[in-house]
Amino acid sequence: MALIVQKYGGTSVGNPERIKNVAQRVAKYYSQGHRVVVVVSAMSGETNRLIALAKEIQSNPNPRELDVMVSTGEQVTVALLAMALMEHNIKAKSYTGGQVRILTDSAHTKARILRIDEEKIRADLHSGYVVVVAGFQGVDGANNITTLGRGGSDTTGVALAAALKADECQIYTDVDGIYTTDPRIVPEARKLKTITFEEMLEMASLGSKVLQIRSVEFAGKYRVKLRVLSSFKEEGEGTLITFEEDNNMEQAVISGIAFNRDEAKITVLGVPDHPGIAYQILGPIADVNIDVDIIIQNVGHDGMTDFSFTVNRNDLANAMAILKNSILPHIGARDVIGGDKIAKVSIVGVGMRSHAGIASKMFRVLAEEGINIQMISTSEIKISVVVDENYMELAVRVLHKAFDLDQVVQ
């Protein structure tokens, strides 16, 4: 008899019928003798509805007040799910983040969890209750309502599992597990039975939007056994996210291929090649909270070099303006060019560490298809390339095949 934390996202609780389905699934676990804590998101669309309402009052809504509003989304869902569980003759009780109490810092709309008081939940579980907790929210030290930012319900689930020392944290989503790549692009994409935390982190940050990255970090840090499952399929074991050392099976060299086309490329041409230039370029960009992903500076010649980096497409115009108006005149670079017709494709796998030649194989496969590589970035378990966005899908397909991801190896 295990203690399980289950998390259901907005789509899974999108209407009363779906909430009843979730209750049925929880009831099944409960009737098997497990103790169950359920974390739920707002009904899909609700958070956006609330934000739109706030924007009718303030174009840039006050973060504290926005959190007060937005947190009502989950508050409604926890009550509905508790009611639905009662209809199965299960004792159930809802908690808001503040009631639990999930203590966070005061960074409204993107708060981080500091501590969870789990005693009340533990007592309720002991008394036979299924406990339903509002995801995505908490309170700060002054009892202000905070939210964890988009996808934060995953983090709530994992943090609760850690605090309760749960046997497993199950994340129910609209996909039934983690795939080698997006099946919409590669029909042969295969569901992985297991994936390591490190690979999952690389996959998540690279655009496989199954799990919120912070929740994966959290799970890794607190050694929470994490499983991704479908809330719409009755059967299936989903994908278990493991610690590398747990994994005794034959490991594939590459576990998956991630991609995204959310980025834009900026190149500063003719940059004087002296120490501190990277900071001079990226400091002002960071100051306005523009995230930079890939950064490339090559060896210079004649005292000059080119400096390239990628930002989110939405930030391209802003970053270009800052570079042209504030940075270029100071550093004496020749010009800056930007473009958003790019895509990033990455191969990810812990097996890469012990296998040489993965990068060269990747480059050869792309070259054989005539796909030009614009930028390259590598980490221990990942190789990313930036290509023309028109070639993204082709690149994913040929790499998927070349690395035998359509073959069952696990």
Added chain:
Amino acid sequence: MALIVQKYGGTSVGNPERIKNVAQRVAKYYSQGHRVVVVVSAMSGETNRLIALAKEIQSNPNPRELDVMVSTGEQVTVALLAMALMEHNIKAKSYTGGQVRILTDSAHTKARILRIDEEKIRADLHSGYVVVVAGFQGVDGANNITTLGRGGSDTTGVALAAALKADECQIYTDVDGIYTTDPRIVPEARKLKTITFEEMLEMASLGSKVLQIRSVEFAGKYRVKLRVLSSFKEEGEGTLITFEEDNNMEQAVISGIAFNRDEAKITVLGVPDHPGIAYQILGPIADVNIDVDIIIQNVGHDGMTDFSFTVNRNDLANAMAILKNSILPHIGARDVIGGDKIAKVSIVGVGMRSHAGIASKMFRVLAEEGINIQMISTSEIKISVVVDENYMELAVRVLHKAFDLDQVVQ
């Protein structure tokens, strides 16, 4: 410079535009140097929407969970109003009932306020904030969310005014004050500048739905100066609810005429006329939480009497069934008859105490119009009659004229 508590109902905050209007009105008071606490209800329609959603899950929603859901309505409004105030460059801060903390008993969906911790609000006011508090809600001793029941936002306003020792509690509604009777029925109905608490209580309980009765009781108990105003008209002083001893003006004999057609009449015929019979009849009715209003038992003859009372129309079928199945067989009464084609019309006024002949004048006026009186009930400052519902409007009109309510006397 005064400390004012303002309460705005659901219609006054029914959409973003109206919320902006409320902010403008609050800003006006604030700019005059007043300290302002605002209590708001949920946007009109929202509470019903949430209850309907709950009923899609549970036909009879669990009260604890229903309160968790329904309380989100005001939580959204307080945040929106705080944002709207910020747009006027006013420092504003929202509070849920739990954040304040408004401590209530644990009677979910109809909780009563036990205590208000007003220190945080006082500190915020001192720092120049306008404080926006969610009406209608609180928490019990175990931090469960509770609601005060329909109209409870008025009670929140009055209770806050009492706790903060505010100079005035202003209740903004969609009417601009208390009228001698409903202007839709009597176009000559006049707005009262003042009305006593006792009269207001009789008016409210008799169906003038401007203020929630519990809030008026509360205001009377804690000597809170209460004013009813329109949230849609810019000007006007509304109606001030006074304590009788404050009122030095020439007092009209009758202040107003209330009426409702929400009731139904039940008569138990041929009841053995012995002690305890009223309890035997009404006890089982009270046991199922059916409220009884007028109760009439006349002197019996031949050891038998008839016993009549009124209940809410919605409870008629239920009350009749209980009487027929459980009560009649035990008490040996002859029969029970019920009907809902009735209306209650009441004249209310503290002046009645010192003026004889008010009742006989009322009965004469109705007789002259051929209106048959089915039941009569009197209190110190009110006389109510039950008549055929077809004659209700006529009765109100002729009484309004007969008691000179269309003449300005204040």
